[in-house]
Amino acid sequence: MSTRRPPLPVHLRLQALTTLVAVLTSGCLGHHYEISRTELERIAHEPPEARGQNVYAVQQFTTDTEPEPAGPWYPPQEGPPPPGYSMGLHGYWVPDYYLHFGAPYYDPPVYTRSAVHDASPVSGGVSGGGSTGSGASSSSSSGSGNIGNVGEAIVVVIAVGVVVGIALAATEGARYEGSVAVHPQHPVHLWHRYGGQSTVRLDELTPEHLRDVERATLSGREGAGMWLRGAAPLNRAGFSYQFGAGEDRLALPGGLDPRSLGFRFALGYYPLKRFGLLADTRLQTGEVSGGGYYNVRLGLEAQWYPITLWRLHLGPFVGGGQSWSASQGGALPTTSGQRPYVSFGALAEFEIATRLGLTFRWNQDWLPTASADTRQFISSWSVGLAVY
Known part of the structure; x- marks a missing residue:
């Protein structure tokens, strides 16, 4: 008597493989956007008041390591806005050209005027690491069976390939990559070469901040929010x-x-x-x-x-x-x-x-x-x- 175990039915193999692939390739898009080192260097040489107008960034997944959140940020509210600034839709002073962008894609955090004097500024210090077949025979029937077995294997490979493709297309198709706009004082999270992090205001970013920085991220839910100005080609x-x-x-x-x-x-x-x-x-x-x-x-x-x-x-x-x-x-x-x-x-x-x-x-x-x-x-x- 043969001790060979019967093969797992094809539909069960398909179900197990597609479920595994779907889990491995799934991911939700988050509110953090990555800036490359090259883009950081370009921004650091722009006038401080214009730095948030056009930043090339790539949306990250929620499964990616997120930076330590920046402290609360409160723009000054005493007196009228300075020259070149206007009162924004959410009570923030924003550069005049931001008014053409309309409401931000990500709303800014809620704040009250009474908290302005108690607010802690955005820190520029470096902190610790981020958050957490059977064999062939000479008979015709055996040959047909072998072709059938190969055909079943091909169907399984096709199913897995299609599931992987659909999962990647769904996430990358919805993922934003292109120009974003933020307030010039928006906090920037810097990721350093040896695992440390630091946070600095965009208008205070200097080439010295970038000595050992590999990349940076912006959060749409910090500062005065974020505008999505148009996806790249x-x-x-x-x-x-x-x-x-x-x-x-x-x-x-x-x-x-x-x-x-x-x-x-x-x-x-x-x-x-x-x-x-x-x-x-x-x-x-x-x-x-x-x-x-x-x-x-x-x-x-x-x-x-x-x-x-x-x-x-x-x-x-x-x-x-x-x-x-x-x-x-x-x-x-x-x-x-x-x-x-x-x-x-x-x-x-x-x-x-x-x-x-x-x-x-x-x-x-x-x-x-x-x-x-x-x-x-x-x-x-x-x-x-x-x-x-």
Whole structure:
């Protein structure tokens, strides 16, 4: 009697994997916005009264380490506003140009006039660290079973890849990256190289404050609130995860080329906003003419977007790698093997958000070492999302 345990049903494996991936990739967007070291240096050389007008910042997740909160901040209320300032919607003195921004996206904290004389100024001192298969056989039925087992594995991989993609697209699509405005006296949280933190007013920031600072954050719920002035255009620089689905084909002997739904997943890096290198995989499995088949491609790909028309970006791609495929049963020929492939085609990407694009791909694949009756170009297309 066989002591082998029966495999876990496919639907249970899918449920467990998708639940795990959803938990690992989930996160809520918070009210802290990160400023890069380069942006800090630019701000430190601007006139103090204009420093909060245009700050490039990236919204952080609530799971990120948050800075120690700044002390209460109360603007002066004695007498009329000084030249160049006006009384804001929430009782704060703000530069005149802020009145064109309207109400802030984040309301400022509530304060009373009586507390002004008891308020403690924003500290500039450094504090401590932040908060917390079965084997193959020669029989036809066994071969069909092996193709079915591979097909099940492909379905699981596709499900996990799609869940990861949707989770990343949902968070990055809603994440704000672009220009924000704050009061010139807004507290800035500085993150130092060896784990310390300090807080300084924006209009008091000097190059000396930045000697060992790696980055900084602003809280929309401190100071006089925060205005979101407009998201930045599509920015591909950095890591990218891409996924999509469309029509794919497999070339088989006898001139057969079964078509079915195929999926594509890619992970890579864009050293430039218009050029990137990615590890790319395409997965296809299906049944036709009473038989089953699968096709898996794994390779490298270079993408280039030289043309921009408003929010539409156009360009070519080229890549190549290894292909694994098999077919069995019914009217399909019995095949199994691997061979290299070369892929090239056209890309069109529509900008949805600063780190999210809707993509369309048209592919041409060439299988240079295939047999004479399968050595042909195979066309395919797909629609998907690219998360940067």
